[in-house]
Amino acid sequence: xxxxxxxxxxxxxxxxxxxxxxxxxxxxxxxxxxxxxxxxxxxxxxxxxxxxxxxxxxxxxxxxxxxxxxxxxxxxxxxxxxxxxxxxxxxxxxxxxxxxxxxxxxxxxxxxxxxxxxxxxxxxxxxxxxxxxxxxxxxxxxxxxxxxxxxxxxxxxxxxxxxxxxxxxxxxxxxxxxxxxxxxxxxxxxxxxxxxxxxxxxxxxxxxxxxxxxxxxxxxxxxxxxxxxxxxxxxxxxxxxxxxxxxxxxxxxxxxxxxxxxxxxxxxxxxxxxxxxxxxxxxxxxxxxxxxxxxxxxxxxxxxxxxxxxxxxxxxxxxxxxxxxxxxxxxxxxxxxxxxxxxxxxxxxxxxxxxxxxxxxxxxxxxxxxxxxxxxxxxxxxxxxxxxxxxxxxxxxxxxxxxxxxxxxxxxxxxxxxxxxxxxxxxxxxxxxxxxxxxxxxxxxxxxxxxxxxxxxxxxxxxxxxxxxxxxxxxxxxxxxxxxxxxxxxxxxxxxxxxxxxxxxxxxxxxxxxxxxxxxxxxxxxx
Numbered sequence: 110x111x112x113x114x115x116x117x118x119x120x121x122x123x124x125x126x127x128x129x130x131x132x133x134x135x136x137x138x139x140x141x142x143x144x145x146x147x148x149x150x151x152x153x154x155x156x157x158x159x160x161x162x163x164x165x166x167x168x169x170x171x172x173x174x175x176x177x178x179x180x181x182x183x184x185x186x187x188x189x190x191x192x193x194x195x196x197x198x199x200x201x202x203x204x205x206x207x208x209x210x211x212x213x214x215x216x217x218x219x220x221x222x223x224x225x226x227x228x229x230x231x232x233x234x235x236x237x238x239x240x241x242x243x244x245x246x247x248x249x250x251x252x253x254x255x256x257x258x259x260x261x262x263x264x265x266x267x268x269x270x271x272x273x274x275x276x277x278x279x280x281x282x283x284x285x286x287x288x289x290x291x292x293x294x295x296x297x298x299x300x301x302x303x304x305x306x307x308x309x310x311x312x313x314x315x316x317x318x319x320x321x322x323x324x325x326x327x328x329x330x331x332x333x334x335x336x337x338x339x340x341x342x343x344x345x346x347x348x349x350x351x352x353x354x355x356x357x358x359x360x361x362x363x364x365x366x367x368x369x370x371x372x373x374x375x376x377x378x379x380x381x382x383x384x385x386x387x388x389x390x391x392x393x394x395x396x397x398x399x400x401x402x403x404x405x406x407x408x409x410x411x412x413x414x415x416x417x418x419x420x421x422x423x424x425x426x427x428x429x430x431x432x433x434x435x436x437x438x439x440x441x442x443x444x445x446x447x448x449x450x451x452x453x454x455x456x457x458x459x460x461x462x463x464x465x466x467x468x469x470x471x472x473x474x475x476x477x478x479x480x481x482x483x484x485x486x487x488x489x490x491x492x493x494x495x496x497x498x499x500x501x502x503x504x505x506x507x508x509x510x511x512x513x514x515x516x517x518x519x520x521x522x523x524x525x526x527x528x529x530x531x532x533x534x535x536x537x538x539x540x541x542x543x544x545x546x547x548x549x550x551x552x553x554x555x556x557x558x559x560x561x562x563x564x565x566x567x568x569x570x571x572x573x574x575x576x577x578x579x580x581x582x583x584x585x586x587x588x589x590x591x592x593x594x595x596x597x598x599x600x601x602x603x604x605x606x607x608x609x610x611x612x613x614x615x616x617x618x619x620x621x622x623x624x625x626x627x628x629x630x631x632x633x634x635x636x
Contacts, residue, residue: 155307219265396606
């Protein structure tokens with residue numbers, strides 16, 4: 110079905126210079142403004158600390174790393190104009206562009222990267238992203254307070270030359286440098302306001318295509334083109350607005366009323382209608398929706414209880430009737446689409462690792478000695494996670510005869526509860542930061558992981574994979590480690606992610622990445 114004339118008129122009217130109704134403000138904006146409605150209030154815009162997609166999508170426009178991922182998923186020169194890699198793959202030398210500066214005009218130097226990377230690793234920062242930088246020589250040792258900051262393998266040769274030493278070869282390292290934990294942050298701003306610099310529109314100084322103009326919490330974020338950005342001539346839109354709503358229906362209403370051009374995750378009930386209108390756009394994404402157990406909290410400190418809960422899930426029916434939206438059931442942790450040695454990591458005998466058997470699950474639960482004590486399932490404020498948790502709650506009631514209480518928390522509190530171990534079982538969603546299975550396995554290799562999982566064999570296998578240069582052996586180690594994670598019932602994979610967007614057909618020049626990001630740097634509204 111083609112767009113009807115009335116609806117087309119509504120969509121094309123977004124070039125008007127006012128946005129209202131999507132937040133508490135009414136702000137005059139320049140013609141050509143693009144609006145991307147996101148599904149949650151960012152907990153922060155500090156690249157060292159954030160973990161969610163709403164934050165990552167905002168930071169993608171505000172900041173930039175040494176590299177930036179292009180539409181083909183390949184890291185391209187960004188703040189670094191070129192680099193050299195040693196023959197053993199252990200040393201990288203990056204050369205920064207001449208004349209690059211922060212949005213306040215302060216020069217960006219190699220020292221900014223040294224400061225920023227060590228800040229992520231600093232145990233006092235308590236960054237959940239610290240493990241991403243363990244690839245650096247002595248990165249993990251510094252984070253564990255077993256080495257000094259000066260021992261970390263990153264140093265400034267001069268103002269424009271950054272030298273990086275790795276602890277082991279990492280073929281994916283260039284991709285890592287595009288990830289938000291590797292973005293530089295402005296030391297001259299951060300050290301003045303270390304707790305608040307990235308929590309409002311008052312203090313943020315950035316280095317990406319846009320600068321933060323206004324942030325009305327739980328309502329909208331407004332960004333204006335950064336005239337100090339090195340590639341400003343290729344930034345097409347003068348302004349990006351991000352209305353915020355946890356309601357999928359509300360976000361779709363933003364687009365249909367002309368208050369948004371791009372919308373995250375529409376309600377599954379609207380999918381067919383939006384497809385007919387030519388607005389629904391599914392994109393592949395490397396991610397997995399799953400539940401994580403707290404192995405230190407009863408009754409899930411008992412592996413048999415975890416096994417019973419995991420085995421009682423019936424994914425096919427659940428995904429088809431509850432999740433919908435073209436999602437695929439997940440029987441493993443690492444999603445399909447990661448190519449290792451020219452093969453998909455999920456192919457062949459590795460496609461299904463998780464067993465399902467409700468009858469057997471009931472027997473195992475009875476053998477476990479579980480006495481019917483209260484169980485709570487923790488989730489955030491996302492509308493979709495609520496639907497998912499309610500569906501699984503019903504399944505556990507039907508298949509195990511267990512009443513599970515659902516506990517909802519605001520996004521930031523929810524993440525804090527998981528980090529601090531204040532839960533029994535919790536909803537989780539991991540989207541790849543780079544296209545390698547290690548990005549998933551690393552989560553539970555981290556000694557401070559949210560499940561408190563500490564199996565020495567798993568640690569040994571992941572460590573071997575990190576050090577192995579033979580691609581076949583490396584894949585074998587990762588497969589063994591993933592199987593152990595499943596066999597220990599640390600997590601319950603539910604389904605693999607996809608990125609479903611609703612998009613104004615006038616928006617051109619954007620692209621999506623398999624990591625769930627929408628890059629609007631060169632996006633524009635077609636007349």
